[in-house]
Structures are given as structure tokens and as C-alpha cells.
Amino acid sequence: MKLNIALLPGDGIGPEVTAESVKALKAIATEFEHTFIFESAPVGAVAIDETGSPLPEKTLELCKNTDAVLFGAIGDPKYDNDPEAPVRPEQGLLKLRKSLGLFANIRPVKAYDSLLDASPLKEEKIAGTDISIYRELTGGIYFGEKQLSEDGNYASDLCAYSREEIERIAHLAFKAARQRDNKLTLVDKANVLESSRLWRKVVTEMGSQYPDVELDFLFVDNAAMQLILNPGQFDVILTENMFGDIISDEASVIGGSIGLLASASVGEQFALFEPIHGSFPQGKGKGIANPIASILSAAMMLDHFNLTEEAQRIRDAVDKSLELDITTPDLNKNGNRISTRQVGDFIEDFI
Amino acid sequence: MKLNIALLPGDGIGPEVTAESVKALKAIATEFEHTFIFESAPVGAVAIDETGSPLPEKTLELCKNTDAVLFGAIGDPKYDNDPEAPVRPEQGLLKLRKSLGLFANIRPVKAYDSLLDASPLKEEKIAGTDISIYRELTGGIYFGEKQLSEDGNYASDLCAYSREEIERIAHLAFKAARQRDNKLTLVDKANVLESSRLWRKVVTEMGSQYPDVELDFLFVDNAAMQLILNPGQFDVILTENMFGDIISDEASVIGGSIGLLASASVGEQFALFEPIHGSFPQGKGKGIANPIASILSAAMMLDHFNLTEEAQRIRDAVDKSLELDITTPDLNKNGNRISTRQVGDFIEDFI
Numbered sequence: 146m147k148l149n150i151a152l153l154p155g156d157g158i159g160p161e162v163t164a165e166s167v168k169a170l171k172a173i174a175t176e177f178e179h180t181f182i183f184e185s186a187p188v189g190a191v192a193i194d195e196t197g198s199p200l201p202e203k204t205l206e207l208c209k210n211t212d213a214v215l216f217g218a219i220g221d222p223k224y225d226n227d228p229e230a231p232v233r234p235e236q237g238l239l240k241l242r243k244s245l246g247l248f249a250n251i252r253p254v255k256a257y258d259s260l261l262d263a264s265p266l267k268e269e270k271i272a273g274t275d276i277s278i279y280r281e282l283t284g285g286i287y288f289g290e291k292q293l294s295e296d297g298n299y300a301s302d303l304c305a306y307s308r309e310e311i312e313r314i315a316h317l318a319f320k321a322a323r324q325r326d327n328k329l330t331l332v333d334k335a336n337v338l339e340s341s342r343l344w345r346k347v348v349t350e351m352g353s354q355y356p357d358v359e360l361d362f363l364f365v366d367n368a369a370m371q372l373i374l375n376p377g378q379f380d381v382i383l384t385e386n387m388f389g390d391i392i393s394d395e396a397s398v399i400g401g402s403i404g405l406l407a408s409a410s411v412g413e414q415f416a417l418f419e420p421i422h423g424s425f426p427q428g429k430g431k432g433i434a435n436p437i438a439s440i441l442s443a444a445m446m447l448d449h450f451n452l453t454e455e456a457q458r459i460r461d462a463v464d465k466s467l468e469l470d471i472t473t474p475d476l477n478k479n480g481n482r483i484s485t486r487q488v489g490d491f492i493e494d495f496i
Numbered sequence: 497m498k499l500n501i502a503l504l505p506g507d508g509i510g511p512e513v514t515a516e517s518v519k520a521l522k523a524i525a526t527e528f529e530h531t532f533i534f535e536s537a538p539v540g541a542v543a544i545d546e547t548g549s550p551l552p553e554k555t556l557e558l559c560k561n562t563d564a565v566l567f568g569a570i571g572d573p574k575y576d577n578d579p580e581a582p583v584r585p586e587q588g589l590l591k592l593r594k595s596l597g598l599f600a601n602i603r604p605v606k607a608y609d610s611l612l613d614a615s616p617l618k619e620e621k622i623a624g625t626d627i628s629i630y631r632e633l634t635g636g637i638y639f640g641e642k643q644l645s646e647d648g649n650y651a652s653d654l655c656a657y658s659r660e661e662i663e664r665i666a667h668l669a670f671k672a673a674r675q676r677d678n679k680l681t682l683v684d685k686a687n688v689l690e691s692s693r694l695w696r697k698v699v700t701e702m703g704s705q706y707p708d709v710e711l712d713f714l715f716v717d718n719a720a721m722q723l724i725l726n727p728g729q730f731d732v733i734l735t736e737n738m739f740g741d742i743i744s745d746e747a748s749v750i751g752g753s754i755g756l757l758a759s760a761s762v763g764e765q766f767a768l769f770e771p772i773h774g775s776f777p778q779g780k781g782k783g784i785a786n787p788i789a790s791i792l793s794a795a796m797m798l799d800h801f802n803l804t805e806e807a808q809r810i811r812d813a814v815d816k817s818l819e820l821d822i823t824t825p826d827l828n829k830n831g832n833r834i835s836t837r838q839v840g841d842f843i844e845d846f847i
């Protein structure tokens with residue numbers, strides 16, 4: 146198979162971890178006789194520095210002309226505490242999601258047996274946790290109309306959803322549940338929000354098309370508790386954009402390291418794969434960033450193109466590295482100083 | 497001191513736990529020679545059943561004519577899965593908050609040493625946790641304009657904030673930080689939301705009036721992680737209504753039992769005190785509900801009237817009951833069947 150892959154390494158530790166995924170993908174290409182062609186483009190704070198825009202036109206063009214995007218991370222503290230900054234790195238990511246129509250963000254959350262002791266949760270709470278979160282990614286309060294009054298003393302954001310926006314991601318989530326344990330939980334705030342009541346109505350109606358999937362509902366505040374109290378109860382979680390942002394980051398701590406968590410963002414035409422950790426600017430250039438989340442994002446990319454054997458090879462390599470404790474400092478149990486690159490080397494060799 | 501106290505026991509386990517608080521307050525009145533006069537009124541699902549309204553006019557009148565409100569819980573599953581229910585119990589609580597101008601919801605989160613083993617988190621993660629969450633309660637997306645299109649296929653909610661709404665609660669939070677460890681963390685989503693950028697701007701400006709308070713900022717998704725990864729880093733957390741709903745419920749699991757967590761909702765004129773657990777309809781009438789959260793809410797009420805010694809007496813009684821394991825089944829270590837009422841009896845006797 147021939148694949149054109151756009152690389153958007155972005156800010157902070159993004160470039161370092163993306164480099165290791167590229168190594169893994171190249172090893173897969175050699176081993177399975179595929180042709181993967183990589184082309185890089187700037188996004189985020191580095192793109193602002195270079196071009197003034199967090200998503201330069203050329204970067205977007207590249208993404209539209211490739212088969213998939215491998216994304217690193219964006220964000221730089223120099224923009225965070227300036228509420229009046231005219232451009233922000235995050236705008237690049239949001240515009241990219243919207244322009245590519247990436248309406249579904251899919252985040253698997255798994256507790257690895259070899260890492261149970263790294264979790265802040267007690268082992269008996271988390272053993273066996275295996276959740277897939279479907280977060281709506283191009284609607285809701287992220288993209289609704291924003292207002293700031295002239296005098297700067299009043300601001301608002303609109304959270305809006307249409308039936309279509311809900312249906313297209315809900316179909317993906319129902320189908321995912323079918324491939325898994327046949328359980329779907331909609332997380333909303335239907336006791337307060339009109340938009341949540343629409344979600345609940347639409348998803349309830351759709352339930353009759355998926356009678357084999359057990360459907361239930363949880364208010365977001367309760368979901369935030371249940372994820373910690375009893376994560377094992379969840380199979381597929383479906384939720385809107387803002388709640389998904391919070392809930393999926395919360396869920397990311399269960400497994401003991403956010404350095405392991407991958408995500409896919411998919412739409413009708415395009416797909417983007419990124420580690421869920423952020424740009425971690427303090428870790429930049431130190432060789433301490435965990436590349437596994439990015440490498441597993443590359444595996445999700447292979448799955449997306451039905452290269453399941455190839456994806457599994459990457460996952461096997463990752464499992465092996467965890468088992469042998471060939472891990473960056475965030476996970477390393479023996480206190481060995483193993484660098485980002487060394488983890489990537491091991492995975493490349495294993496493949 | 498003479499206090500008129502409105503009792504709004506509400507739904508589910510609300511009446512049972514409120515009854516135990518009343519016992520504790522009566523014991524305090526006797527012991528310290530105060531006059532506490534109680535009057536009850538319906539709210540929530542029981543009020544809908546009785547009067548058709550979740551907040552009958554008479555209930556609201558009573559609240560406006562008393563010194564403080566002691567609230568139980570509201571909510572009944574028969575309303576939850578009906579997105580088209582014309583009235584909902586929650587509307588009663590929301591209208592009450594708005595009508596009484598209760599703009600600040602204050603939730604202390606503490607890890608009790610005697611309960612460390614009841615927490616889903618590892619002991620070393622949570623020991624010493626002591627957080628006070630200030631959640632804005634009468635603004636934001638809860639009370640913004642709601643729309644549902646005629647064809648029912650589009651819905652929206654507006655999240656709006658004004659400078660005044662932010663300032664009044666931020667002053668309370670800054671002052672609380674001064675009484676504690678001088679640290680205030682604003683939780684927002686300023687990288688995406690216009691309203692969050694207003695929060696960040698206003699709170700940053702106010703910081704110069706409180707130079708002794710260390711101010712920092714956290715995006716809500718990151719806060720959802722940090723609360724679990726390292727709750728000890730927080731002192732006072734300030735946030736808007738919806739984020740506060742999620743974050744404070746998430747934080748409530750740290751201590752090992754939401755059956756222990758109290759809250760105060762205060763405004764310029766009125767104050768309401770309620771346990772943070774919900775109506776727990778499955779537990780209703782079984783004598784298994786933990787009354788401590790309600791009893792500690794009563795202690796917060798006494799604090800509110802500067803009856804600090806009295807409030808401390810209640811807290812001492814609670815500490816003693818935990819130490820002696822005179823606790824309801826959610827916490828009981830020895831498997832003793834101790835009922836809601838028996839916990840209340842012990843606390844009454846101790847006082």
C-alpha cells in the first residue's frame with residue numbers, strides 16, 4: 146500500500162515524539178513492503194513564529210492532499226496568560242479540525258497490567274479498564290458564536306448542536322460498541338441544557354436501530370465521579386465537545402501515564418492521529434518525552450487503513466517495551482535513564 | 497442567638513439526612529442556649545407531585561423570610577430520561593439559587609486520615625488534601641438563553657458572563673485564600689472560550705488587590721487531570737458554573753465518601769446549605785444514607801453566623817464518629833449495620 150502522510154509535529158515535545166513514530170512507520174513499511182511518503186509542515190506556535198498564522202494555508206493544503214495526518218502537539222505558555230493575544234496556537238488545531246471535518250475524536254483508555262502501580266488509582270479499581278471515548282469535535286461551544294462587548298465587560302459563547310451533528314458521531318459510537326462490549330453511555334447535562342436534551346433525544350431514538358447495544362445515560366458531573374470510582378463499568382462513552390475534552394483528559398490518568406494515550410480524529414474524508422498529551426514545553430529537548438502515545442497514534446492510523454497486522458506489530462513492540470521497562474522516566478521503574486530516542490530505537494528494532 | 501431556619505428536605509434520601517441535621521442543631525441550641533426555629537417546605541419532585549411546581553411560591557417565600565436554608569437533595573429518575581418533561585425537579589433548585597441570588601457555591605474537599613483507605617486513590621496521593629472550591633452558581637450556561645428550533649432538530653445554550661458576576665465571587669475566593677494557604681487557582685478554558693478569557697482578565701486584574709495571594713491558572717481539562725494526579729497542590733479553586741459542577745463532583749471522590757461533603761451557597765442576602773450528594777433514590781427509606789454531609793452542612797451554617805465554637809462542636813462529633821467507626825455502610829469498616837439514625841443519635845449525644 147502507498148500512503149502519503151502529512152507530519153505536523155508542532156510545538157514543545159511534539160517534534161521529538163513524532164520523529165519516533167516516523168521511525169516506527171518506516172520500519173513497518175520496510176517489513177511489510179509498503180510505501181509511506183512523509184511530508185512535514187508547521188502548525189501551532191512554531192507556525193505563528195514562522196508565518197504569523199497558527200495554521201498556514203500551505204499546511205492545510207498539504208493535509209487535504211495526503212491520506213492521513215500525524216500530529217504532534219501544540220501550545221506554548223507565552224500565549225496562555227495573555228487573554229488578548231490576537232493569535233493563539235490552539236486556533237491552528239481548531240481550524241484544522243473544522244477544515245478537515247474531523248467530527249469524531251476517538252480516545253481509547255486502557256489500564257496496562259504492567260503499569261497498574263503507576264496509576265494514582267488503587268489497582269483493584271482500575272484493573273481491566275478498557276474504555277473508548279467518542280468525543281464530538283467540530284461543534285458545540287468550541288465553534289459557536291463568540292461575543293465580547295465593546296467595553297470588554299461582557300463575554301459569551303454559544304453551545305449549539307444540530308441533529309445531524311449528533312447522528313453522525315453517534316452512529317460511529319454505536320458501531321464501535323458493537324465491535325466491543327455492546328454498551329454505550331451518553332454523557333450529557335440533560336437536566337440543565339437544551340442542547341443536552343437534544344443529544345439525549347436523538348441518541349435515544351437511534352437506539353432502536355442498534356437494539357443489541359445497551360444504551361445508558363449519565364450526567365457529566367456524575368460521570369466525572371464514576372470514571373474514578375468505577376471505570377470498569379464503561380465500554381463506549383459518547384459525549385459532546387466540551388464535556389469530552391474534560392472527561393477524556395480525566396480518564397487519561399487512569400492508566401498511569403498520559404504518555405501512552407493515542408487518539409484518532411476522523412471525518413467523512415480525512416483523518417488525523419495525535420497523542421493526547423500536550424506540548425509539555427518544560428520537557429522540550431530533554432529526551433524525556435514518552436514517544437509511546439505518538440507511536441500508538443501511528444498504530445491507530447494503520448488500523449484506519451485496515452493494516453491490522455501492521456498495527457498489531459507496533460502494539461506488540463510497545464507491550465514488549467513496557468514489559469522490559471524500556472521506558473522514559475515518567476514510567477521507568479528501575480531508575481534507568483532511557484531517552485525518547487532509545488524507546489523509539491527499541492520499537493524500531495522489534496518491528 | 498435566634499435563627500429561623502427553612503428546611504427543604506426534598507427528594508430521595510434528602511428527608512432522612514436532613515432529619516439528623518435538625519437533631520444536631522437542636523442539641524447545639526440546647527447546649528449553647530440558642531433558639532433555632534425550623535419550618536419545612538416542599539421542593540423538587542415531591543413539590544411537583546404536591547403542587548405541580550418544583551419550587552412552589554410558598555416555599556420561596558419561606559426561604560426569603562428565614563435566616564438560612566437547610567437543603568436536602570432533589571431529583572427523581574422518573575424525570576431524568578424524559579427530555580420532554582415539562583417540569584423537572586432540578587428547575588426548583590436552579591430557580592431557588594437564582595431567586596435568592598446565591599452566586600457562590602463553596603465546597604470544601606478534605607481527605608480524612610481515618611478514611612484514606614476508602615478512597616479510590618492511593619493514600620500517598622491524597623493524604624493532606626484540603627481544597628476549597630468556589631463555583632459560580634447563578635450565571636454561565638445554566639442561566640443563559642436556551643433555544644430549541646420549531647422542528648426540534650437544533651438546540652442551543654448560551655454561556656455568558658459579566659465582569660460584575662466574576663468579581664463578586666472572585667473577591668470571596670481571594671479572601672478565602674487569605675484565610676487559608678494564600679493560593680488561588682482559576683480553572684477556565686481561556687484557550688477556547690471568550691467567556692473564559694473574560695474570567696482570566698478580570699481575575700488577573702483583581703490579583704493586584706490581593707498581592708499576598710499567589711494566583712495561577714489551569715485549563716479545565718488539565719485541572720480534571722491534576723485533581724487526581726496531585727490534589728495536594730490546590731488550596732482555593734475558583735471557577736465558573738458548569739466547570740465547577742464537573743470539577744467539584746470529581747473532587748468529591750478524593751476523600752473516599754461523597755457522604756461526607758457539605759456545601760454552602762451564599763449571596764448578598766441569603767445563604768443555603770446542602771450536602772453535595774444527590775437524592776440517591778435507590779437508597780431512600782433504607783436507613784443507609786450517610787447523614788454526615790448534611791450535618792456538616794449545618795456546621796457550615798453555624799460558621800456563617802459566626803457560631804464557630806458551635807460549628808466546631810459538630811465537627812468534633814463527626815470526627816469522633818469516624819474515628820469510632822460509627823458510620824453508615826458506605827464507610828463502615830467492621831461490617832456493623834449502623835443506620836442513618838444511629839449515626840445522628842451518636843452525634844446528638846456527643847454534642
Ligand SMILES: CC(C)[C@H](C(=O)O)[C@@H](O)C(=O)O
Pocket residue numbers: 220235238239390687688717
Ligand atoms: C488545545 C485545545 C484547544 C484542545 C481542546 O480543547 O480540544 C486540547 O485540549 C485537546 O483536547 O485536543
Ligand SMILES: CC(C)[C@H](C(=O)O)[C@@H](O)C(=O)O
Pocket residue numbers: 336337366571586589590741
Ligand atoms: C441538580 C443539578 C441541577 C445541580 C447542578 O448541576 O448544579 C447539581 O448537580 C449540583 O451540583 O448541585
